Amino acid sequence: MSETENKTPLVELRDISIAFGGIKAVDHASLDLFPGEVVALLGHNGAGKSTLIKIVSGAYKRDTGKIFINGEEAHIENPRDAKKYGIETIYQTLAVADNVDAAANLYLGRELQTAWGTLDDIAMEAEARKVMGRLNPNFQRFKDPVSKLSGGQRQSVAIARAILFNARILIMDEPTAALGPQETEQVGDLIKQLKKEGIGIFLISHDIHDVFDLADRVSVMKNGQVVGHAKTSDVTKDEVLGMIIMGKCPPGAIPGPGALQTA
Numbered sequence: 001m002s003e004t005e006n007k008t009p010l011v012e013l014r015d016i017s018i019a020f021g022g023i024k025a026v027d028h029a030s031l032d033l034f035p036g037e038v039v040a041l042l043g044h045n046g047a048g049k050s051t052l053i054k055i056v057s058g059a060y061k062r063d064t065g066k067i068f069i070n071g072e073e074a075h076i077e078n079p080r081d082a083k084k085y086g087i088e089t090i091y092q093t094l095a096v097a098d099n100v101d102a103a104a105n106l107y108l109g110r111e112l113q114t115a116w117g118t119l120d121d122i123a124m125e126a127e128a129r130k131v132m133g134r135l136n137p138n139f140q141r142f143k144d145p146v147s148k149l150s151g152g153q154r155q156s157v158a159i160a161r162a163i164l165f166n167a168r169i170l171i172m173d174e175p176t177a178a179l180g181p182q183e184t185e186q187v188g189d190l191i192k193q194l195k196k197e198g199i200g201i202f203l204i205s206h207d208i209h210d211v212f213d214l215a216d217r218v219s220v221m222k223n224g225q226v227v228g229h230a231k232t233s234d235v236t237k238d239e240v241l242g243m244i245i246m247g248k249c250p251p252g253a254i255p256g257p258g259a260l261q262t263a
């Protein structure tokens with residue numbers, strides 16, 4: 001039995017559904033996430049991964065289902081609600097403002113002010129150094145505009161921005177899709193650091209190797225339904241590929257409603 005099984009999940013999604021027109025983009029999906037855990041959400045294009053996480057981040061409103069945060073039902077109707085519950089989202093598109101430095105990015109739209117109502121650049125840079133030091137101690141380029149940084153450094157600024165405002169739940173939708181191998185590794189190190197801080201992460205990735213390197217568990221979706229959930233230590237990469245491609249649930253996984261019925 002794992003250490004997580006007795007605890008209350010940080011996030012529990014129960015029976016979530018949403019349809020666009022006649023298409024069931026997410027069809028009675030249930031999954032959970034524990035503190036300090038990385039759960040990879042896998043599946044083919046159009047499986048419903050992004051739609052499901054957009055429901056958690058408040059970008060879409062679900063048709064049915066419930067969301068529990070720390071065991072209590074959460075009312076997430078829009079992105080602001082989600083932030084209130086400590087949910088932040090990082091997309092592949094490196095959503096940073098290019099022409100300003102890291103500190104300005106961290107505080108974009110939520111700038112710190114001095115007692116005189118002017119921008120408190122000193123306080124913002126000091127906080128930026130603190131949070132970046134926690135995440136990526138090698139990062140020193142506080143004076144450069146973000147456009148001069150590497151993709152991995154830019155992604156660490158985006159992640160720092162999320163955790164600066166006390167994210168407890170981080171959703172990463174293909175965070176390394178726009179990055180090279182070295183920068184991907186850098187983001188992997190960041191994820192490991194966030195885990196240590198007890199942050200729970202939903203990671204959407206197409207890279208099965210990254211997933212096995214970073215995720216504690218996988219949840220696989222197909223045609224909007226959950227095929228199954230498994231600890232990465234209980235299944236092989238080939239078995240997970242079988243879940244993704246055929247919807248076939250191996251013995252080490254817990255089947256969901258989308259699992260291929262073989263009996």
Ligand SMILES: Nc1ncnc2c1ncn2[C@@H]1O[C@H](COP(=O)(O)OP(=O)(O)OP(=O)(O)O)[C@@H](O)[C@H]1O
Pocket residue numbers: 020023024025043044045046047048049050051052
């Ligand atoms: N805003 C929308 N309006 C209409 N249909 C949508 C919308 N968003 C998603 N869909 C449909 O819902 C289904 C699930 O799409 P979704 O983007 O969640 O898949 P995904 O698993 O994230 O795929 P990918 O790996 O390509 O990112 C698809 O059939 C998609 O066309």
Ligand SMILES: [Mg+2]
Pocket residue numbers: 049050051
């Ligand atoms: Mg997607």
